[in-house]
Amino acid sequence: MTKQMFRTFVSGLAVGASLFATQALAKSDITIAMQLEPPHLDPTSAAAQAIDSVVYTNIFEGLTRFMGDGSVVPGLAESWEISEDGTVYTFKLREGVTFHDATVMDAEDVKFSLDRAMAEDSANAQKALFAGIESVEVVDPLTVKVTLSEPNGNFLFNMAWGDAVIVAPESIDNIKTNPVGTGAFTFGDWVQGDSITLNRYPSYWGDQPALETATFKFISDPTAAFAAMMAEDVDVFDNFPAPENLPQFEADPRFQVLVGSTEGETILSTNNKKPPFDDIRVRQALAHAIDRQAVIDGAMFGYGTPIGTHFAPHNPAYVDLTGNSAHDPEEAAKLLADAGYEEGFETTLHLPPPSYARRGGEIIAAQLADVGIKAEIINVEWAQWLESVFKGKDYGLTIISHTEPMDIGIYARPDYYFQYDSLDAQTLMETLNATTDPDERKKLLGDMQRLIATDYVNGYLFQLAKLGVAKVGVQGLWENAPTAAIDLTQISWAE
């Protein structure tokens, strides 16, 4: 190679590199990894969070929607009016909204979606969200009137759930494999077992997103997740499954780690009807026997916020009640003695697969053993957990993260799996549901938190953290997870 040729070759390389650089500036595609693959893509007929992660606000939108900070803002409904008595909601829909098949989204679609969710043969996993709806009427193409049987302060919040998105009768038959919504992204391709691709929808009613295409990849194994991130096969890992690896990402200049909060109250659920847990002193003893920080450090490598009641600490209505169940083994032993269990007792501890439960369970079992409670660990799969613990109520203790947002209402359901039957809780929730004034609601929520904390219904452990890992340069990721979602409309690459 002559010098001349070499120079040409080198400058050619430089041009190539600069071309590549401009391309990199305009990067408009992203690969996001998640641990679980959605079973199908209909958010209105399954509980799987992975469905919402892919489709919520990307493919499907509801009348209202959650923002990353947990607030509820207008979605397909531009505005609404609420009648004096709080039972009639009149939604004004946005103009010019089309589904991805080019059909127009109008009041008929809203009526269809809500009626479908409430119907007798509905497969909606959160049917209770729609329970209070008496009727849905089409006033004109852009106005819908929803009448409730009684006032419900949570109604706008409920309509923001992924289970309440607006679907169209034209495309409903194939929604599971070919979802057609109104969102900023259309469904592209699904290589089952591997990935789902979404593409930007050019006729979207709102602002065009920065991303052109987004690929969701499904990597369940924590070691594989680490390797995929390190090899830069993926740009973002939505909720990284191995907290022990995070310091390594933090130390690596190629990556950013986003530690936020989820709606997951991780609790030591207690069978309130099963002796000896029907004795409040025993439940109180449990609460004092647990060292929350040790569980967080041991099971979650320090990620997580201790809680003393069933409520998310990042919510403005949260009351810090951790002091109420402070770690105090002596007090716990004393309470057990008062209840007649000086020698302790034996019980079962059912642990579902997530590491917060399996690792946390080992630590809690050891802590309980210190005060004389011998908890036999039983590892179960999810399907088994649902069958025997949740439905069969055949358990003493179990560890589970309740990930539904604002789910304190479960304490007003005496048939719920922890079998807490309290008239006070039930009336309090009724009053809360009927209250729309924000200040009054906040106060009632506080009362409810205090009630279940002082009744020691469950052992409240910690708020599950959301641990995101991303390449440096990815912007607009949700730090917290007010609901399961990966909001692509906000994501972009830094220039």
Next chain:
Amino acid sequence: MLRYALKRLISLFISLVVASVVIFAVIEVAPGDPASFMLGVNAQEDTLAALRAELGLDGSKIQRYFNWVSGMLVGDFGTSYTYRTPVSQMIADRMWVSLPLALYALTLSTLIAFPAGIYAAARRGKPGDLTVMGATQLGIAVPNFWFAMMLVLIFAIKLRWFSAGGFAGWDKGVWTGLHSLTLPAIALALPQAAILARVMRSSLLDILGEDFMRTARAKGLSRRQALWRHGVRNALIPVLTIIGLQFSFLLAGSIIIEQVFYLPGLGRLVFQAISARDLIVVESVVMLLVFAVITVNFLVDLAYAGVDPRLRGRS
């Protein structure tokens, strides 16, 4: 030969029927309701009942068994509870990953094992033999997922020659497809190659002591000629058995490797389906794997007969 094949075919058929009953019974007995798994903790009783009816889970077990078997006979494996797509379609898609992976790994392991085994046998007790045997000992002792992780660490994270996992798909070209299967195939092949090489070596050593080998040398063949013409062929029977077993293992047993490399293969499908209580998928895939194993064994039996004429008369 025909009689022999027919007898094998009948035993194949009986095994399949027995397997179908056992699979169905075992999977149906396991606790866990597919409908409540799909609808989660807030599902209402009427919603669950509606979904069960939709999935056809409300019929009697015997009825469902016969529906399943009669469907399979005409190639209809039913519809997945969770994915709501035909199971046959899902299996076909996954097969395009698992089958090439198994064949790739088997080819690699044979390519490594045959020369290694023959080389070791020919140099029995010498340093070459000891080195090969030491290496195979290591290959057997180390689990394949550990190999997998080491390969990822070196070739994906450090050298960036391969991606850490995933499958690009055959529509992006055969080369791209093979490229993404290379690390998993190596991880699967090495432990298999180690076993195969040892079997090859010991089988060949047995043969080398036989009278006909001495005769072959006596009629003037060189050591090498005798080894290749008479030794290797006769040593193949146990080796074929192992290859048959290995193929079945590679097809069904790559669950862990598919997890480590997040490949959309059959193993991972079964894994997901089991935890989601997608019973129909589990039953059908397991049945298919049983079918594959039994068929491979049948073919191996036939291959014996091809290699060793004495077997044709017996059976």
